Amino acid sequence: MTTGSQIAWDDTVLPFQLDASGIRGRVARLDGVLDRVLKQHAYPSVIEALVAETALLTALIGQAIKLRWKLSLQVRGKGPARLIATDYYGPTAEGEPARIRAYASYDAERLDLNADPFSQIGEGYFAVMIDQGEGMLPYQGFTPIAGKSLSDCAQTYFAQSEQIPTRFQLAYGESTEPGRPLHWRAGGIMLQHMPTSGGVAAEQGSGEGGLLTHADILGGAESENWNRANLLLDTVETLEMIGPSVPPTDLLVRLFHEEGPRVFDAQPVRFGCSCSEEKVRNTMSIYSQKDIARMTTEAGVVTADCQFCGAHYELDPKTLGFEAVKPE
Known part of the structure; x- marks a missing residue:
C-alpha cells in the first residue's frame, strides 16, 4: 500500500450496495477534517469523543441523503454535555467536496473526565434537521436519547421516524501513525435496508421505551438478509475501519464478498x-441602536x-441594527 493510496481514502465517504441482500451502505474515513474540527477548540477528551462520533454520523447520514443544502445533527442533554451540534453541507457542484463543521457546549464543573462519554449527555434528545434551501420547508425529526451510544440513537431515529432499519x-x-504528530482519525460503516412496502406490524416497538427496532419492521427473507449482514459487520475490526492501511473497497470485499458488494463514486469531505460578516450583520438587524x-x-x-x-468579527456599532447609518 503506497502513501498516495492511503491518503486517497482519507476524508471520504464511499457509497456501496449489497445486491444479494437489498441493503445499501456507506464507509467513511475522517482524518484531517476531524482533526480540524477538534483543533478549533480545547475540548476535554470526553467531549472530543462525542464530537468525533457525531461528526462521523453526520458524514455517513449526510452522504446518504439527496441533499441540496444542509443536514444538521443536534444532541441535547440535561447532563454536563449539554449540546453537540454538527452541520453537513452537500457539494455545491459535481466533483466538489461536502463540508462539515461541529461544536459542543458543556458544563466543565459537572463533567466527569473518567466517565463513559455517552453517560455525560443524560436525558435528552437526538435531532436530525434537513434544510434543502430557499423555497423548501425544513424537516426536523427527534428521538429520545436511548441505548448506549449516539450510534444507537441514530439507529433508533431511522427506525422510529423513517421506519428504515x-x-x-x-x-x-x-x-499515533509513524512520522505524523498525534491527530484524530475516525472510520465507520453504515448499513441501511432498502425501504420496504410492508409497513410496521407492531403497534408498539420492542426497543427501549417502546421504540421501534428493525425486528418491528422486517420479516421473512428480508429479516434474514438483514441479520446476516449485521453478523458479518460484527466481525469488523477497529483498525479496518479507521485505516489507513486497509482501503474501504478491500474492507467491503472482506466483510461482504458473498453479498455482492458494489461501490459507487466516493464523496470527498472537508x-x-x-x-x-454579512450573516452577523443580518443577525443584528433586528436590534435598535439602544440594544446595539x-x-x-x-x-x-x-x-x-x-x-x-x-x-x-469586529463591527462598527453605527452600521448595525435596523437604525444603522448607511455608508455614503
Missing part, C-alpha cells in the same frame, strides 16, 4: 464553515465569534 459501526480516537449600544465594548466595537470555526 439502519446500523452503524464506528471507531474513532487519536492516532472542514467548512458558512459564517460571514449595550453590546458595544469599551473599545467601541461590537464583537462576534463563530462557535464552529472560531472566526472573530
Whole structure:
C-alpha cells in the first residue's frame, strides 16, 4: 500500500450496495477534517469523543441523503454535555467536496473526565434537521436519547421516524501513525435496508421505551438478509475501519464478498464553515441602536465569534441594527 493510496481514502465517504441482500451502505474515513474540527477548540477528551462520533454520523447520514443544502445533527442533554451540534453541507457542484463543521457546549464543573462519554449527555434528545434551501420547508425529526451510544440513537431515529432499519459501526480516537504528530482519525460503516412496502406490524416497538427496532419492521427473507449482514459487520475490526492501511473497497470485499458488494463514486469531505460578516450583520438587524449600544465594548466595537470555526468579527456599532447609518 503506497502513501498516495492511503491518503486517497482519507476524508471520504464511499457509497456501496449489497445486491444479494437489498441493503445499501456507506464507509467513511475522517482524518484531517476531524482533526480540524477538534483543533478549533480545547475540548476535554470526553467531549472530543462525542464530537468525533457525531461528526462521523453526520458524514455517513449526510452522504446518504439527496441533499441540496444542509443536514444538521443536534444532541441535547440535561447532563454536563449539554449540546453537540454538527452541520453537513452537500457539494455545491459535481466533483466538489461536502463540508462539515461541529461544536459542543458543556458544563466543565459537572463533567466527569473518567466517565463513559455517552453517560455525560443524560436525558435528552437526538435531532436530525434537513434544510434543502430557499423555497423548501425544513424537516426536523427527534428521538429520545436511548441505548448506549449516539450510534444507537441514530439507529433508533431511522427506525422510529423513517421506519428504515439502519446500523452503524464506528471507531474513532487519536492516532499515533509513524512520522505524523498525534491527530484524530475516525472510520465507520453504515448499513441501511432498502425501504420496504410492508409497513410496521407492531403497534408498539420492542426497543427501549417502546421504540421501534428493525425486528418491528422486517420479516421473512428480508429479516434474514438483514441479520446476516449485521453478523458479518460484527466481525469488523477497529483498525479496518479507521485505516489507513486497509482501503474501504478491500474492507467491503472482506466483510461482504458473498453479498455482492458494489461501490459507487466516493464523496470527498472537508472542514467548512458558512459564517460571514454579512450573516452577523443580518443577525443584528433586528436590534435598535439602544440594544446595539449595550453590546458595544469599551473599545467601541461590537464583537462576534463563530462557535464552529472560531472566526472573530469586529463591527462598527453605527452600521448595525435596523437604525444603522448607511455608508455614503
